[in-house]
Amino acid sequence: MDSQITVKDLLARVLAISHPLAPFEMPLLDAHGATLAENIFVGERLVLRKGSRIRSTQIGLAASIGLARLPTQPHPRVVVISAGDDLVEPGQFLTSEDEEFETNSWMLATAMKEAGAVAYRVHAIPENQEQLRRVIEDQLVRADLIVLSGESHDGSFELMKEVLNELGEIVSVTPNLEGSARHCFGTIGEDNVPVIALPGDPIAAFLSSELFIRPMIRTMLGVENVFRTTIEAAVTSDIESPLGITSVILSTLERTGTGTTLITPLADQTEMCSLSDAQALLTIPAAQTGALSGEIVDAIVLERIS
DSSP, X not given: OOEEEOHHHHHHHHHHTOOOOOOEEEEHHHHTXXXXXXXXXXTTEEEEOTTOBOOHHHHHHHXXXXXXXXXXXXXXXXXXXXXXXTEEXXXXXXXXXXXXXXXXXXXXXXXXXXXXXXXXXXEEOOSSHHHHHHHHHHHGGGOSEEXXXXXXXXXXXXXXXXXXXXXXXXXXXXXXXXXXXXXXXXXXXXXXXXXXXXXXXXXXXXXXXXXXXXXXXXXXXXXXXXXXXXXXXXXXXXXXXXXXXXXXXXXXXXXXTTSOEEEEEOSOTTOHHHHHHOOEEEEEOTTOOEEOTTOEEEEEESXXXX
């Protein structure tokens, strides 16, 4: 049986299997857009800071001090695999009530890119464990991290869990996160590649990618800002949250003339339209039962507001 785990503990455990990738030197033009792996000094003066994104101005500075190459932190290669025989690629047609358009791999692959990874998307329709195993093993050669998701009704999760257990050391858990479901994580293959399997529901998969996978990628990048910016905001309506469960609520932000930031939960937390409209994730800790209108809460910022 899957064990229960707090959001904080699950994050700590997936970060424990995420390590900065080995840096290497790149020619100046190739280094553009990469992350600087070391501090660069001219004499005692720090001119380029480790962990910064290498932009055109940094390329110019490097050239001006005679550097033809820069030490860079490679961008993690993340393979996103969607697995389920009822998943239909967008652009095709649904032929039964059991089928659904494959959403997660498109959303997750682009979320991985936004976090700084090089993402590869793979859509598999395995009929048995052996087929899914071959798909995963084929991807190990180009993966620093593998992310799997299945169908929204979770019918494919057991298949993914069984295959991952064959390939490595895997733990199956259910975080105390409202609306979420089972997760698997661990390492697989000879190179101990980190892997995580997410719930099939797209909104649950997105929240898990924000809370767990994005910090994994940022850790692999070796940057200082592993987590998104968190701000304090005044909630515009009463919110209830189950005791013992962490709630992460899709919300919009508004800056008032007095400088206060207001946060408003979106009406339907189960719709993809709400996910698309969300500018922030309002968080209610497991020890609290909600928040009253006007109360100050923490919010993870997804999109900057003016």
